[in-house]
Amino acid sequence: MKNFKKYLPALILFLAFETVAVSLWLALDNLFYLFNFSYIGTCIAVGLAMYVSGKKYARRFVQFAVGSYMLVYLGIISRENMQIEGFWYYLYMGVFEAATIHYAVAKIFGPLLFGRGWCGYACWTAMILDLLPYKQPKAPRKKKLGALRYVMFVLSFALVTALFLTHAAHLETIMFWLFLGGNVLYYLLGILLAFAFKDNRAFCKYLCPITVFLKPMSYFSLFRVKCDESKCVNCGKCQRVCPMNVEVNNNSRRRKYGTECILCFECVKECPVKALH
Ligand code: SF4
Ligand code: SF4
Ligand code: SF4
Numbered sequence: 001m002k003n004f005k006k007y008l009p010a011l012i013l014f015l016a017f018e019t020v021a022v023s024l025w026l027a028l029d030n031l032f033y034l035f036n037f038s039y040i041g042t043c044i045a046v047g048l049a050m051y052v053s054g055k056k057y058a059r060r061f062v063q064f065a066v067g068s069y070m071l072v073y074l075g076i077i078s079r080e081n082m083q084i085e086g087f088w089y090y091l092y093m094g095v096f097e098a099a100t101i102h103y104a105v106a107k108i109f110g111p112l113l114f115g116r117g118w119c120g121y122a123c124w125t126a127m128i129l130d131l132l133p134y135k136q137p138k139a140p141r142k143k144k145l146g147a148l149r150y151v152m153f154v155l156s157f158a159l160v161t162a163l164f165l166t167h168a169a170h171l172e173t174i175m176f177w178l179f180l181g182g183n184v185l186y187y188l189l190g191i192l193l194a195f196a197f198k199d200n201r202a203f204c205k206y207l208c209p210i211t212v213f214l215k216p217m218s219y220f221s222l223f224r225v226k227c228d229e230s231k232c233v234n235c236g237k238c239q240r241v242c243p244m245n246v247e248v249n250n251n252s253r254r255r256k257y258g259t260e261c262i263l264c265f266e267c268v269k270e271c272p273v274k275a276l277h
Contacts, residue, residue, distance in 0.1 A: 010048040017041020024101070033101075036074075040066055044121065051265070059121060059264055060130070067124035070102075071183070079172075081179040084153070084209050088160035089175050107213045115221035116214050119204060120262035125183075129190045129200050138198035141245050141257075145206040152209035201243045205260070215259040225261060225268060227251040231275035238267035238276060248276060 021037030024030070047062030055061075075082050081089060086099040104110075106118045119126060159178075168174060190203035204211065227249050238248050247256035248267045268276045 006052050007049050010045040010052070013048060014041050014045035017044070020105070039069065040122075043069075047121065062121045063123075063127045063130065066122040067127035070122070071124040075179055075183070079176045079179075081175040083179055083182045084156045085160050085178050085182060086175060088157055089163075089171070092160065092164050103213070107210055108217060111214055111217035112220055112222065114223050114263070115218040116260070116262050117223075119214065120264045125186050125190055125208070126201070126204060126262075128187060129194060129203060132191065132194045132200045134194055134198045134200045135243060136241055137201070137243065137245060141205060142197070148206050149209055149211050152207055153212045156209050199243075201262075204262075205244070218261070219253060219259050223263070224253075224258075225263070225265070225276055228275045228277070231273050233273055233275075235272060237270045237272065241266045241270045 017037050018041060021034045021041065024033035024037065043062050043065040047058050047065075050058035050061060070082055074080050080086065080097070080099055082099050082102060087103045090097055090100045106122065110118070163171060163174065186203070189207060193202035193206065194200045196202070199205070225246075225248055229249070229251055232249050234249065236249075239245070242248060243264065243266070244260040244262055245257050246261045246267075247258070248261070250256070252258075
């Protein structure tokens, strides 16, 4: 019974994904949605089960299983632009397909429920960046650089808008090559920034345009790391291990960099008095 309780959240999560999978399959009459959401739900549920049974690489397992599926299968094999340009493209086309559904679920409305879980468990850019040597940032954040994400956001929108306004030919092919080129650019910039700032997640903090959606929505996230401030002894360990510099020992939603939390639980593992949960 104790074991069942331990794995209950994983089971609930799996069933939630299955509900989405079956609903979309039947509503849109497309078997792809059954396969897609069942696969993602299974990976996340297995990862959660691994986490509760103390497996060290549970998060990395989910990150690779989901991230590489999206990059390789959806992006390269199925030629669906899953980057932000793809989102604008399908919006302009008025198509509610994989990329728009993906953005709605993982990056716009989903964060109201699970915050920036996408960034911790599924993003194929971070999947590679997390392999670099600077898991814990070596220096404080460069506050002003965060504005660059808005520049990237506007540029991505302007690029796709220009393609539509100029009635560019072979748009689908252009979007496919944009996806490949965009990913190469993200990886190069991400690796460069990680070494420049000695911080694996520097790209996420300063450049990633998707955070323009993720940050405001995750402020209201139902699921978040909470701190029992009466237990906290202010040792600072949680902030030292946090890849996103979150002031997690402050329980308020207004905690510094609170909307940057990727739910990796490194802080929870590190807290000596179990004040975080
Ligand atoms: S901030 Fe952007 S690059 Fe970083 S994990 Fe999130 S979506 Fe991926
Ligand atoms: S270490 Fe804690 S506060 Fe920092 S990102 Fe991970 S879960 Fe969030
Ligand atoms: S690790 Fe725990 S005790 Fe130390 S500052 Fe963070 S919450 Fe407080």
